[in-house]
Amino acid sequence: MSAAAILDGCAAELARPAVEAQRPILRERGQREVFCGLTGIIWLHRKMQDAFFLVVGSRTCAHLLQSAAGVMIFAEPRFATAIMEERDLAGMVDAQDELDRVVNRLLERRPDIKTLFLVGSCPSEVIKLDLAKAAQRLGAVHMPRVRILNYSGSGIETTFTQGEDACLAALVPVMPALPAGSPAELLIIGSLPDIVEDQFLRLFADLGMTRVGCLPARNARALPAVGPDTRYLLAQPFLGETAMALEGRGARRIEALFPFGVEGTSDWLRAAAAAFGVDPALTEQVLAPGRERARIALAKLRPQLEGKRITFLPDSQLEVPLARYLQDELGMELVEVGTPYLHRAHLARELESFGPDVRLSEGQHVERQLDRVRADRPDITVCGLGLANPLEGEGLTTKWAIELVFSPIHGFDQAADLAELFARPLRRRDLLEV
Amino acid sequence: MQLAVWTYEGPPHVGAMRVATAMEQLHYVLHAPQGDTYADLLFTMIERRGKRPPVTYTTFEARDLGKDTAQIFQDAAREAVTRFNPQAIIVGASCTAELIQDDPAGLAEAMGLPIPAIPLELPSYQRKENWGAAETFYQIVRHLADTTVTRAPREGRKARANILGPCALGFRHRDDLVEIRKILCLLDVEINLVAPLGATPQDIARIGHADFNIVLYPEIADEAARWLERTFAQPCVRTIPIGVGATRSFIADVAELAGADPTPALGDTSSRLPWWSRSVDSTYLTGKRVFIFGDATHAVAAARIAREELGFEVCGLGCYNREFAREIRAEAAACGVEPLITDDHLAVEDAIAAACPELVLGTQMERHIAKRFGLPCAVISAPVHVQDFPARHSPQMGFEGANVIFDTWVHPLVMGLEEHLLTMFREDFEFSDEAGASHHAAHSPRKAPVADAVSEAPVADIPAPAMADEPGSLWTAEAERELKKIPFFVRGKARRNTENFAAAEGRRQIDLETLYDAKAHYAR
Numbered sequence: 001m002s003a004a005a006i007l008d009g010c011a012a013e014l015a016r017p018a019v020e021a022q023r024p025i026l027r028e029r030g031q032r033e034v035f036c037g038l039t040g041i042i043w044l045h046r047k048m049q050d051a052f053f054l055v056v057g058s059r060t061c062a063h064l065l066q067s068a069a070g071v072m073i074f075a076e077p078r079f080a081t082a083i084m085e086e087r088d089l090a091g092m093v094d095a096q097d098e099l100d101r102v103v104n105r106l107l108e109r110r111p112d113i114k115t116l117f118l119v120g121s122c123p124s125e126v127i128k129l130d131l132a133k134a135a136q137r138l139g140a141v142h143m144p145r146v147r148i149l150n151y152s153g154s155g156i157e158t159t160f161t162q163g164e165d166a167c168l169a170a171l172v173p174v175m176p177a178l179p180a181g182s183p184a185e186l187l188i189i190g191s192l193p194d195i196v197e198d199q200f201l202r203l204f205a206d207l208g209m210t211r212v213g214c215l216p217a218r219n220a221r222a223l224p225a226v227g228p229d230t231r232y233l234l235a236q237p238f239l240g241e242t243a244m245a246l247e248g249r250g251a252r253r254i255e256a257l258f259p260f261g262v263e264g265t266s267d268w269l270r271a272a273a274a275a276f277g278v279d280p281a282l283t284e285q286v287l288a289p290g291r292e293r294a295r296i297a298l299a300k301l302r303p304q305l306e307g308k309r310i311t312f313l314p315d316s317q318l319e320v321p322l323a324r325y326l327q328d329e330l331g332m333e334l335v336e337v338g339t340p341y342l343h344r345a346h347l348a349r350e351l352e353s354f355g356p357d358v359r360l361s362e363g364q365h366v367e368r369q370l371d372r373v374r375a376d377r378p379d380i381t382v383c384g385l386g387l388a389n390p391l392e393g394e395g396l397t398t399k400w401a402i403e404l405v406f407s408p409i410h411g412f413d414q415a416a417d418l419a420e421l422f423a424r425p426l427r428r429r430d431l432l433e434v
Numbered sequence: 435m436q437l438a439v440w441t442y443e444g445p446p447h448v449g450a451m452r453v454a455t456a457m458e459q460l461h462y463v464l465h466a467p468q469g470d471t472y473a474d475l476l477f478t479m480i481e482r483r484g485k486r487p488p489v490t491y492t493t494f495e496a497r498d499l500g501k502d503t504a505q506i507f508q509d510a511a512r513e514a515v516t517r518f519n520p521q522a523i524i525v526g527a528s529c530t531a532e533l534i535q536d537d538p539a540g541l542a543e544a545m546g547l548p549i550p551a552i553p554l555e556l557p558s559y560q561r562k563e564n565w566g567a568a569e570t571f572y573q574i575v576r577h578l579a580d581t582t583v584t585r586a587p588r589e590g591r592k593a594r595a596n597i598l599g600p601c602a603l604g605f606r607h608r609d610d611l612v613e614i615r616k617i618l619c620l621l622d623v624e625i626n627l628v629a630p631l632g633a634t635p636q637d638i639a640r641i642g643h644a645d646f647n648i649v650l651y652p653e654i655a656d657e658a659a660r661w662l663e664r665t666f667a668q669p670c671v672r673t674i675p676i677g678v679g680a681t682r683s684f685i686a687d688v689a690e691l692a693g694a695d696p697t698p699a700l701g702d703t704s705s706r707l708p709w710w711s712r713s714v715d716s717t718y719l720t721g722k723r724v725f726i727f728g729d730a731t732h733a734v735a736a737a738r739i740a741r742e743e744l745g746f747e748v749c750g751l752g753c754y755n756r757e758f759a760r761e762i763r764a765e766a767a768a769c770g771v772e773p774l775i776t777d778d779h780l781a782v783e784d785a786i787a788a789a790c791p792e793l794v795l796g797t798q799m800e801r802h803i804a805k806r807f808g809l810p811c812a813v814i815s816a817p818v819h820v821q822d823f824p825a826r827h828s829p830q831m832g833f834e835g836a837n838v839i840f841d842t843w844v845h846p847l848v849m850g851l852e853e854h855l856l857t858m859f860r861e862d863f864e865f866s867d868e869a870g871a872s873h874h875a876a877h878s879p880r881k882a883p884v885a886d887a888v889s890e891a892p893v894a895d896i897p898a899p900a901m902a903d904e905p906g907s908l909w910t911a912e913a914e915r916e917l918k919k920i921p922f923f924v925r926g927k928a929r930r931n932t933e934n935f936a937a938a939e940g941r942r943q944i945d946l947e948t949l950y951d952a953k954a955h956y957a958r
Contacts, residue, residue, distance in 0.1 A: 031510065032493045036469025056435075058529035058558055063444040064472045082435040086559045089533070098435040106437060122467045122530035126499070155469025156496040156530070367517060386474030386486065393484030 023351065023360060025342065030365025033386055034315060034340055035402075036155030037163025038121060039068050043406060044167055045078045047191040048220040050114035053079040054106065055153070056099065056131060057121030078113070080106070084123055095127075099134050107146055114145075115220035117167065120152035147174065147221065159340040161238040161316045161405065164191060168215055171223060172245035175215070178227030180250075185211040186272055187224055187251065189243070190236030193408040194218070200235075200259075200411060203269060206286045207278045215242070226251050233272050235259060235410060237350075238317035240343045257349055259410045260418060261325035262294045290412030297416030298329060304423040306331035308379040311372075314338040314364050315384055315401040322382075322404065322418075323358075324350045330419055334358040335378045338369065380426060397429045440779050440799060442754035442817060446556035446566025447528045448473050453570040453654075454524060455487040455602035456630040460574075461520040463511045465503070465538050466528035468493040480820050481603055490514040492531075504536045508545055515547055522578060522635035523547070524570065526554035550635070552577045562777075564653040564729070564755050567601060571630055572657040578635050581665060583642035592624040593692035596644040596668070598659055599651030600631035605732070605816040606830045607631060610650060613832030614675070617685060620699040623692045630654075642666040646691045650674070650831070653729055653755060675831045676735035677839070678707050678743055705833035707840045711744055719844070723927065725750035725791035727774065727782055727800050728815025730758030732830070734765045736795050736814045739839060741769065750774065750789040752782065754797075779803070790926045793847060798822070810846035908933065910945045917949065931956045 038061055041053040055061050062081035069077065082102045088095050099118075107113060116138075118131045135150035142148060151170040153163040168189065178185065186209060188200060197214060204212045213224025228250035234243065237258055247253070256271035257264040266287055273283040310332050312319040319339045326332040336359040354360065361369070366387075373381055373396065381391055381398045388398040399422055409418040447464060454462035455477050464470070470491055477487045492510045494503045515523060525538040539553030552573050556566050597614060600607040611628065618625060626644035627637050647662055648671045649655045662668045669691055675684035682700060689696035710716065724746045726736045730753040740746040751766045752774025753759065759775045766773035774785050783803045786794060794804040794811040798819045804811035813822050814830075829835040909917070920928050935952035936944050 030493075030513075031471070031491050032468050033471045033474070034468060035472055036467070038469070039472075058445065059438075059441060059443075059562065060445040060447075060470065060529045060558070062438045062441050063448065064469070066440055067472055067476060077439065080437055080439045083438050083441075084435055084559060086557070088435055089559055095435075102435050102437050122469070123533060125496070126530055126533045154496075155467040156494065156499065159468065367513070384475070385479050386471055387478075389478040389482065389484055390486045 023354070023356075026359060026361040028361065028363050028365040028368065031367065032159070032314070032340070032364040033366045033384055034364070035068065035160040035384070036064070036122070037153030037158025037160065037166060038064060038119065038155075039160055040153060040163025040167060041065065041079045041119065042069050044164055044191060044216065047194075047218065048115065048216050049078075049218060050112070051078065051117060051220040052106070052110060052113040052115070053117045053119055054103065055079070055081040055119045055121055056124045056129060057081055057084065057119075058123045059083050061121045061123075078110075089127065095129050096134055096137075099129075099131075100138065103138050103148075107142060114147065116142075116146055116148045117170070118148065118150045119167075120150065120154055122154040122156050125152060125154045125156060149174070159314075161236070161318070162241075162341070164236070165239050165241045168239065169241040169245045171215065171220070172226070172242060172249060175223045175249070176225040177249075178225040178230060180228045182227055182229050183211060184229045184231060184276060185213060185225070185227075186254075186276065187226065187230055187232040187246070188212065188214045189232050189234050189246070190239055191216050192235055192410055196408045196410050196414060199413060200269075203286060203290070204272070207269075207273050207276075207283060209272070209276055209278065231272075231275050233268065234346060235268075236318070237321055237343065237346055238341075240341075240346065243346070255349065257324070258321035260321050261329045261415045262291055262298065262412065263328060264321065264325055265294070265410070265412050265415070266291060294412040294415040298419060301416055301419040301423050302330050304426060305419060307333060308426065309333045309335050309376070310422070311336045311376060311378040311381045312338050313366075313369060313373075313381065313383040313387065313401070314340040314361070315382070316405050317341055317343070318404055319382070320347050320350045320360075324353055325418070326422065328353055329415075330422075332422075335376045336361060336369075336372060338362075338364065340364070380422060382422075397425050399425050438778075441562075442777050442779070442797065442799065443562035443564060444473070444476075445529055445558050446561045446563060446569070447526060447558065448476070449563040449566025449568070450524065450526060450554055450556060450570040451477070451487055451489055452563075452567050452602045452604070453574065453630045454489060455483070456600070456604075457488075457574075457633050457635070459521040459634040459636070460488060461514050461518050461523045462487075462489045463507070463514050463523055463525045463538070463542070464489055464491050464528055465507050465526070465531035465536060466491045466493065467530045468495055470528050470530075476603060480818075481823050482820070483602075487602075488518065488520070490518075494531075499534065503531075503534055504541055507536055507538060507541050511542055511545060511547070511551070515549065520549065520635075522550040522552060522574075524552045524554055524574065526556055527558075529558035532556075532558050550577060562755075565757060567654045568657045571598075571601075571654055572661060574630070574635070575638060575641060575658040576661060578638040579641045579662075579665070580639045581642065583640065583666070585643060585645065585666075588645065588693070592622055593646070593694065594624045594626040594644045595671075595688070595692070596626050596641055596647045596662075597628045598647055598649050598655035599653075600628060601651065601654050602631070603816070604631075604651065604654075605818055605822065606828060606835075607651070609827050609829035610831040610835065612827065613829045613834055614648070614650065617675070617681075617699050617702075617832060618688070620702065621685070621689055621692055621694045621696065623688065623694060642668075644668060646670065648688065652731055653758065674731055674735050676732065676835060677739040678705050678833065678836045680735060680738065681705075681832050681836065702833055705836050707743060707833075707836040710837075710840050716744075716844075719847070720745045722746045722793055722847070723749040723789070723791045724793045724795060725786050725789050725800075726814070727752045727754070727786075727794075727796040729753055729755050730761050732815035734761050735830075737765050737769055739836075740795070743836070744840070744843065746793070749791050750785055752776065752785065790930050792924070792927075793843065795843065812843045812846055908936065908942075908944050910943060913944050913946050913949045916946055928953070 087093050118135050120131050131150040135148045139148040149170045151166040226249045230251035231254050232251050233254045254271050254275045257267040259265040259268035319337050323334050323337045327334050338361040342362045382401050385400050388400045391398050408414045477483045490510050492506045494506050525542045542551035600611050646669045647659050649659045659670050671687045673684040673687050675681040685696050685699040724740050726733050733753045737748050737751050748769040753762045754777045763773045779799045794800050794809050795814045797815050797817050801811050932952040936948050
């Protein structure tokens with residue numbers, strides 16, 4: 001890869017209209033069967049263990065969180081909802097005073113909290129409750145013990161994983177500054193399960209790269225520094241805003257495939273190594289054991305998936321890189337790849353291997369999309385839990401998409417686990433005789 | 435603002451979804467932002483429905499605000515009517531759409547749809563799920579019932595009844611209905627209509643043909659039943675047939691309204707609860723302290739069964755739905771306990787800790803509270819999780835329901851003989867209380883607190899349960915050792931009673947004497 005290609009980072013949006021023009025994208029609007037960004041809290045609070053997420057919203061928001069969190073809700077979780085009531089809306093009480101009261105009570109009850117996120121919702125955005133101002137005001141009171149930040153996870157602005165994007169983008173301005181001329185640092189952007197993060201950090205250490213930070217950090221008060229000598233690597237495809245905020249602080253993106261499967265992970269690690277001037281021979285030597293293990297593990301699953309036709313309904317923005325992986329490394333045939341939002345620059349390289357017949361769709365009109373699924377009859381459809389059982393009821397095999405966000409799927413040693421997530425429903429379909 | 439980690443009830447539009455999903459040929463057009471579709475998975479996952487709920491969401495986004503959300507609503511409504519061809523639609527707004535004031539009712543009316551469009555006003559910032567379900571069902575009945583219906587004279591035909599209340603996402607509604615149908619069959623009563631579950635809008639139109647109504651779940655059907663009482667002069671059976679006694683009263687009430695002979699139904703011998711409860715193994719159930727929380731209907735029914743049919747002592751009773759607090763207060767007075775009317779699960783947790791029950795009957799939330807306290811628990815009310823929508827027939831109502839209840843409640847308890855052995859050999863290392871009940875590992879008492887800290891770190895911020903065996907400064911070492919010899923399932927109560935006794939007597943220390951004095955004082 002040329003240095004220019006590596007360096008152009010987010011500016012690639014302007015540089016790549018040619019690829020875009022060749023590929024028709026089906027853009028639809030209508031009913032969208034997707035989660036809102038609040039759902040991101042479910043995994044973000046596990047990652048940042050000193051943080052608390054307080055949603056300012058309605059009973060619906062609280063109900064969504066508990067429905068999505070399943071049984072996790074009961075272990076004294078680090079998220080809650082300040083449910084707005086009639087008197088908050090009618091102006092009978094000052095919403096800002098009410099918020100202060102709730103936050104003070106919460107912080108008294110939970111002295112272990114070091115960072116508090118005030119998370120905006122549809123109702124709070126619509127009534128234009130100024131949570132940024134509230135965060136500032138409350139932050140001034142509670143600093144240094146508690147840092148208070150704000151972002152929006154509302155459905156009107158964010159879809160599912162975009163909640164993480166909004167949260168991380170809110171962290172970028174409070175990352176410590178690295179002055180120009182500091183030693184180059186690498187940042188891995190996007191929350192990964194701890195086990196995966198550790199695997200990547202070990203690989204980077206083996207490559208001789210020791211100045212590697214992660215956003216989000218496991219401790220929200222120990223954020224990595226950022227500056228003009230920082231290079232960042234996106235671990236997740238849904239981080240457009242965070243990338244822009246990082247660019248705004250002088251950091252530059254390392255263009256790479258997303259680290260799914262043998263090739264995605266190799267490309268991701270190689271791109272970072274190359275950007276930091278690691279000897280390519282050393283890179284290959286460090287990558288070899290992981291590549292070999294993943295290759296062996298994938299070989300067992302390939303026969304189960306090869307030639308099978310798959311459709312992705314929009315959910316997390318992981319659809320495009322996952323489709324690339326399933327097609328290139330497991331021989332699956334892509335029928336339709338739907339995504340809630342397509343970041344053209346970040347996904348440009350992922351799309352290169354898609355054949356001309358792959359139907360790429362952005363946005364959703366769920367009824368029409370389901371009509372297409374029924375007409376296509378793919379072997380497996382990746383979709384949300386609201387659609388999975390109804391499609392199974394129609395005799396279509398499904399893989400519920402949310403699991404892809406909660407399971408460790410990145411990197412060499414998870415490549416086969418990722419394939420297994422798609423192979424299992426197909427195997428089960430063949431296994432059941434009733 | 436109310437700080438909430440967990441809510442017993444969803445917003446009112448989820449109640450409306452429950453009614454819409456229960457019915458056939460009815461569609462719900464819901465003005466709601468992207469993301470509110472999460473509620474679909476309650477039906478497809480928890481209730482395991484193989485069909486999508488009949489709900490079309492407008493899913494407006496930020497960029498639509500202030501310009502064309504009204505247009506989006508009308509387009510969605512028109513498309514839904516064309517695509518699904520329902521007999522009627524209900525239209526309404528979710529909490530966010532309520533704020534943008536698009537008025538789905540007016541918009542739907544202006545469209546001149548070929549079918550009835552029933553508007554719903556569900557105040558999301560005041561009311562909750564059950565209220566939403568009740569209001570929706572009431573509006574549907576009010577708009578669709580044919581009020582010109584006159585009933586034929588009763589002579590020469592069977593009595594006809596409507597069964598009102600069974601709904602989607604209802605706790606055991608599917609199987610309760612089977613049991614009620616059995617009873618009505620024995621009483622030779624014809625079922626005019628079951629609603630909302632399985633009813634079409636056209637079915638609702640002929641709701642006035644019934645001679646009387648049976649309200650199985652007042653949380654959902656009471657509002658509509660009261661309107662039917664006024665409009666069609668249909669009397670109403672309000673007895674909830676949960677428990678043997680309540681089922682007998684229900685049979686008598688239905689028989690009276692139907693002018694039928696209750697004997698065949700009352701003579702139904704399928705109820706095993708009375709004998710099971712009288713058999714000697716159940717002697718150990720006598721006076722077991724039970725804490726009951728849930729929706730008012732199920733909580734009241736459970737309290738009566740607990741006292742009158744299983745011989746338990748009710749040590750706490752409450753509900754989360756304020757609308758039916760009166761029923762809970764009356765029953766709590768009969769049990770001699772303070773009623774607990776709250777939708778704050780932390781308050782319920784505190785009340786359970788204070789009551790030191792030996793069995794908790796509640797919702798899935800109480801199940802988790804009981805798990806943390808190491809207490810046996812059974813589920814009696816929504817909200818429930820997927821395992822409480824079982825594949826097997828599992829009613830709560832009728833005589834079979836009583837059988838199910840006996841098994842479900844007694845199962846988590848240490849069985850009689852086993853409890854006896856644990857008491858006999860309490861010093862024996864193999865029969866120590868740490869072993870707990872043989873058949874229910876999940877409810878065995880907590881081991882060393884260290885293990886818990888590891889498994890739940892770093893979020894462990896759980897207040898220590900009040901019944902935990904911690905050395906109290908009041909206790910002499912000898913008395914503390916003696917206390918340990920009492921089986922774990924009564925030890926909490928013994929500790930509390932002894933401490934209360936010591937406080938009342940003004941004793942500064944609890945020694946062996948105090949322990950046994952207290953035991954004598956509280957002897958049953």
